[in-house]
Amino acid sequence: MKMFVLLIAMFSAISLYGQKKDYVSFEAYPTKTEVKAGETFEIQLLVSNVGKWYFYSTEMQLNDEGIGPTETYIGFDDEQIVELEGDLRAPSEAVKYDDGFEMDVKYFGGKVSIILKVKAKQDINLAEDKILVNFYAQFCDNKKCMPPEDFFVPVKNTIVENPQPLMAITKGN
Numbered sequence: 001m002k003m004f005v006l007l008i009a010m011f012s013a014i015s016l017y018g019q020k021k022d023y024v025s026f027e028a029y030p031t032k033t034e035v036k037a038g039e040t041f042e043i044q045l046l047v048s049n050v051g052k053w054y055f056y057s058t059e060m061q062l063n064d065e066g067i068g069p070t071e072t073y074i075g076f077d078d079e080q081i082v083e084l085e086g087d088l089r090a091p092s093e094a095v096k097y098d099d100g101f102e103m104d105v106k107y108f109g110g111k112v113s114i115i116l117k118v119k120a121k122q123d124i125n126l127a128e129d130k131i132l133v134n135f136y137a138q139f140c141d142n143k144k145c146m147p148p149e150d151f152f153v154p155v156k157n158t159i160v161e162n163p164q165p166l167m168a169i170t171k172g173n
Helices: 002-017
Strands: 024-030 042-047 052-054 073-075 082-084 096-099 103-111 111-120 132-137 148-155 164-168
Touching: 024 132, 024 148, 042 052, 042 132, 073 111, 073 148
Parallel strands: none
Antiparallel strands: 024 042, 042 111, 052 103, 073 132, 082 111, 096 103, 111 164, 132 148
C-alpha cells in the first residue's frame, strides 16, 4: 500500500513539471545565466499555441453582465529565487468577438513571446539553480475552453540576447 501511495505521489509531481498538453507548449530563456542578488535581468517566455488554440489577455475583461474570460497570470510564487520587477512586455493582443461571452475579447494566439523583467532575490547560477515561471491561463479554441490551469515553465540554462515581445498568429486563430 505504501508503494502505491508513493507511486501516485511521484506521478503527481512529474505531471506538475512535465506538463505537456497537445494544444500548447512552453519554453523560457534568461538574458543571463549568472546573476548577483538584487540584480535585474529578463526572461523570455515562449508560448506556442497549437492550431486554433489561444489564451486570454492578462487584463480582466467583463461584459455588461459582469462575466468574462479568465485573465492570464504570469509570475512567480513567493518561494522562487526571483520576483517580477515592473510590467510584462508583451505584444499587442488580437481582438475578436466571442459568442460565449457576447463581447469582444483580447487574446494571444499562435507563437507568443512575453518578456519578464525580474530581480534576483539571491545569487543565481542557472547551471545549479532552478527558476519556474508560473503561467496561469485558460486555453480555448473556436468550440471549447479548457478549465484555467497553472503551468510551471522551467527557465533553461541558455542565454537569449535582446528578447522582443511578438505574436505570430497562425492560420485559424
